[in-house]
Amino acid sequence: MAYAVAISTGVLARQPADTLWSEMLSTILDHFRDGRDARILLPLHxxxxxxxxxxxxxxxxxxxxxxxxxxxxxxQLVDPREICQILFTLQGREYRLLTRIQAIPGASDLLVKPKPPAIALQERQYFRIDTRVELSYYRLASEMPQKPHTVNARVNLSGSGIRIPAAEPLQTGDLLAMVLCLDGGKCLENVECLAQVVRFSTLPNGEMAAAMHFVEIENQDRDKIVAFCLARERELLREKVRTRDFY
Known part of the structure; x- marks a missing residue:
């Protein structure tokens, strides 16, 4: 049975996806019943x-x-085939809602349909770093068993998410079961999590990258990622000092 992640009273809860999304959707529709301001991330052609x-x-x-x-x-600017995202505050917490565009009835109007899940955004105190890691993942949407896709590349990593080269076709909203190897390929220190693709960007070398948010991860695993990022940053600083002293 498929599962989704909800955040209720600050605690991750695991429930059947259809029941959970019904409850979440009702809350979202009630929240916007009388109209509210929000930040809209519009997909363009x-x-x-x-x-x-x-x-x-x-x-x-x-x-x-x-x-x-x-x-x-x-x-004429909006691409109706892509995901439109709504960023809003509910009960003091920030959320990102993914939606499908159903119609564009006017020059400044959209009609959209929410798609599960609504993602509670983590506080942005997590330290980010560009580093090489090994990871594997597979998409949860497929009904057929999948062979994990392995990536060994330079990524942008933090305790709240990761940006990886988009070598395999992915779409905004895809849910991925992911395993991160944080010890140089030995895979003795693994982190398991559920990640969701939130956007795409173009890297300086022209390649496409997929940015993902960790929607379900154990606190101790998040701490491992943060500790890894801080340790890697200290290593890079020491390398810079040695290079400067050498020259």
Missing amino acids: GQRSIAVDGSVRTADDETLGIALPYDRDFS
Whole structure:
């Protein structure tokens, strides 16, 4: 049975995905019933995106209406095939909601349908670092058994997420079961987590990269990642000092 991650009273809860998403959707629709301001991450043609301030209001039992700034015509800019994201605050916590665009009824209006799950954003105190790690993952959406996809490359890593080269076709919203190897390929210090693709970007070398948020991870495993990042940063600083002293 598929599972999703909810955050209730600050504690990760694991429930059947269909029941959990029904409860989450009801809460989200009630939250936007009278209209609320939110940050909208709009997908544009050409695999680009922009963030704008907008207003979100519940349209019916399945969809939300988004009112964008009236000073621009977004109808030709937005790519309706891609994921539209809504960033909002609920009960004092920040959330990221992934939605599918159902219609573009006007120059500054969208009709979107939420898709599970709504992601509670972690506080951004986690230290990020560019480093080489080995990891493997497979997508949870497939009904057929999959062979894990292995990556051994330079990534951007923190306790809240990871950005990896997008060598395998992925889509925004994909849920991945992931294992990170943090000890130089020996795989004695593994971290298991559930990650979700939230956006794509182009690296300086022209390659595409997928940014992922850890939506389910044990606290001790998150601490391992943070400790690894800090230790790796100290190593890089020592290497810089040795190089400077040598020259």
